[in-house]
Amino acid sequence: MSDEDRTITVYGTVAAGFEGVREEFAAVLAEDHTEPGGQLAVHHHGRRVVDLWAGEGIAGDSLPAVYSSTKGAAHLVLALLVQDGVLDLDRTVASYWPEFAAEGKGGLTLHELVSHRSGVVWADGGLGVAELADDRILAERLAGQRPFWEPGTAYGYHALVIGALTGEVVRRATGRSVQELFEERVRAPYGLDFHLGLPEALEPRYVAIRPGVPTPEQAAEAEANPVDPEGLMALAFGWTSDPPLDLVEFANTRAVRALGQASAGGVASARGLAGMYAAAISEVDGRAPLLKPDMLAEVGRVRWTGTDVVTGEPNPFTVGFEASQVPYPFLGEGAFGHAGAAGSQAFADPVHGVAYGYTRRRFALPGGPAPENERLAAAVIRAADGVRVDA
Template sequence: MTEAGNEDVQGGVRGAGDGVHGQVAPGWEPVRDELAAFVAGERHSPEAQLVLHHKGLRVVDLWTGEDTGPDTLGTVYSITKGAAHLVVALLVQEGRIDLDRPVSAYWPEFAGHGLERLTVRELLAHRSGLIGVEGGFTYEELTDDAALAARVVRAEPYWEPGTKYGYHAMTIGALTGELVRRVTGRTVAEEYDERLRIPYGLDFFIGLPEELEERWAPILPMLPTNEQLAARAALGGPGELQLVAFNWNTEPRLDLVDFANDRRVRAGGPASSGGVGTARGIAGMYAAALELLEPETAAECARLTTPGADAVVPQQDAFGLGFERQPAVGDRAFGHSGAAGANAFADPATGLAYAYTRRRFAFPGGAAPENDRFARVAVEVAGRLG
């Protein structure tokens, strides 16, 4: 078993006192320059890590911030969905899950309100309508995927299943996980550990062991400018479905920073939102995906299954096989972002595996804008180096 590009950067160059630390391999200096330029323009450190693999080798290994090093573990929110969906993709590749069979063929209780007709492909495309429940979930439910799946599958969907798509922010990992459990008899975390984390030595956990808590550092709150606050106010608040999907229909409303910093979340490892890792670990996972996935399976991961507008959040043409598409990279790339500003992906076209994590919440949330800058430069360098 190879280590999917987990080797140290060889022959790299180190920083020059500009707040960016680490190494890049020869030829990859433009990525470092782009990160340094971004950091120089920020009022507050993003406390970030940026790692790239190219064709199986780690070529960029950078970090920035007073309280962030290369081994600092952070809660990465929806980056965790990518790990869960990679497990599903491997089961599809092995023929154990058929994308076009009804979910109910594997999970008989997935029925009622038209759910019994929903296919696995449609479930992964955020088409079930099971985005939440009236009054929201408790912390106990949010940190226990089995309990969350059992409750949400009994609820009435927020639209007729299969007729539209909308981001299942807090539930898709539990639904995916229950499908995996019905097929394999094991949790998605157990499958992930056996197939990916342990053999590839990944510093990315669905359920953080207590002995690693000393390496974990908290998510930091957003510090928007007055101009950003005014721009957000002009757009208005979240819609009704977004309130449900992000469990903001509770009293008090769920605070995403407090959620990520709660030990119950890190220990429980909800597959929608509770993974903990480093950019090294996450990039290593996507490098492993490039090694493990056959070309047709990788194409399924990236193929658009959700044309048009998302019913929950303001995005367009968003999903492949549970993965978010990566328009800044190319049509063959697939990955997933995380609420504090992180993003990660694999791109079979260039052989790139990318991970950017940040512990300071970016404005306005979701994949931070700088990801496009970093990804475009990385693609340019990969094209030049071949």
Template sequence: MSAFEPVHEAFQAYCDADPTYSAQLAVHVGADRVVDCTGGGAMVPDSLLPVYSSSKGATAVVVALLVQRGQLDLDATVASYWPEFARAGKGSVTVRQLLSHQAGLVGVDGGFTWDELLAHAPLAERLAAQRPFWHPGQAFLYHALTIGTLADELVRRIDGRTVGEALRDDVTAMRGIEVWMGTPSSEDHRVVEAQPPSVDELTAFLAESPGALGGGDDITSQSLPPGNPMEILSRVNDVQLRRVGPPAAGALASARGLASLYASLRHEIGGQPRVLTDDTIAQMSQIQVSGIELGTGLEARFGVIFQAPCSPRWPFGTVRAFGHDGAGGSLAFCDPTHDLAFGYTVQRLPLPGGMDARAVELARVVRQCLR
């Protein structure tokens, strides 16, 4: 019997308990894939799903490569790479602050549209001109979509490519890793669309937990384009968004791809050398902010773009773990303590969104198997 049989049993139990459950799970220990589970619906191991904000982990890898090559200094000012960013009192904002949700640029005055997000330049220009919503470095709040635009503009200024192009050219294509940020039409036959909750489910949830999905006029409402929660959660199925692949939330991936991506940071995958050094990983995963987010009252913890575990909200690994979840329930991370890389996708969004509790439990079972 495999040492990881309890993981397979736990995954199968979820499939048996819920006929609507459709998910993938992949786990690497070192360079070796030790768990590979698929179940439910039309899902197969190489199905590609929208992974919402798990995209940010892939974006962080591209940024990490610039840091590793000496092209990007986390403690330099953003304006030293992007001069227009110095407007509206932002001349002293550092890259480290920008990429750890401290810059006060969760949105722009008057809001922004999906078209601006997908076109990139219009939103990047507005963010460069925007006065921060708080004094940078004095508080933090999750920049749900704008952190992708901000990181992408930095990468373009330094490297000349988009985040998606750099990810493909420098990391995924040569290693056969199925994480796409800008998914070509040739892969459409493998796409399994995300399933947001039904209108009835969403209505019942919001009746019990008003405000749980944002909205209103407070600072958190600035972080997303206007629209009702169903429209926003369904947007990842839009073909134009799939083609563009906004770095904050536009990637498509399989669980195998997510796990392989995180495994490749520390190990040879696909005959190619590891992507990052231990020093680069330490710089990117070191906790930059920890505590209660401005405006949400929720505890959060971030490195440079990467999420870090915190209980009870994000209990996905040990103190050295780093990765990112997605609103649709996906979860992907590396945990150097156990030499573990984990990827999980799920088709049906679990309310209120964010990492699926089943993924957290599966990760716990994996760690138990390693003891």
């Protein structure tokens, strides 16, 4: 179907002043060369102001896989435990989890771990989907793993394992899993459609992720600049395993969704993504923000900068979150969140009072946040700047 023949119906609502966001959402879908479809939700100072969806088989409450946007949920739990005084970012990981000290990792602090500085991005011998699905099994494999660079000296994206690593610290300190604490402290109280462990009863709402379709330009770029098959990126994303990890198959595996793997196994609607970040920074339904001012400042602060040794991009991390101002410089100081491989994006911008969530079912290439997020997020901030907030 040509772009000229394509008719895209956008469903949902926007609040007064946010009409331009709906127009941008429709424009993005109309320009999609593959299979347009996704969800967009935005909260402004705790109130949902954008709730849109479109595409075959997609509803407002559909639940696609959100890949690494899951990391935002896992690290919100960790931030709450730091805020409570249960965890200390400056203590060593090994002080909570003694087995982790093996292979020269004993001096690594928790803050260095959540900033992706451990060097433990994979396991020797490879990891299959069954191992990756279960954070407890994964943590056992990684405890004695040699790091792939000297811990603390650089940062590199721990794409599929960071949730198991930080989650094991949480489990050692509390006796509870990240998944249990997220359910208890975040998801259930706010009724969020964001699941680290999708119940069987909700499986009919799961929207299977579909493989990406490269444009001719993307195909040519991939051919001209192939990923080093022996490099850190191939390692961290499981491409060196036998067989190589298929990220689409990974997300569409029931065990991954059922266990809620804390690096990339979450399932959420855009409403769920935006709602979580709204709860983190804003009063919602009479509840105070989850993060107090000091912790909010910490999750928005980058301690270490430079180039990611896995991805080759300047993508610094805070307390397990991505610094959202790096890809979106129009956001306010201290914005934080996390994107996901298929194209999802979620973040909080405390300066503008914005919480943003976006999902899509067709894998966006080359990976990471779908390119349209830049246009959509910019439209959201323009609208937020123009809307009067009554005292």
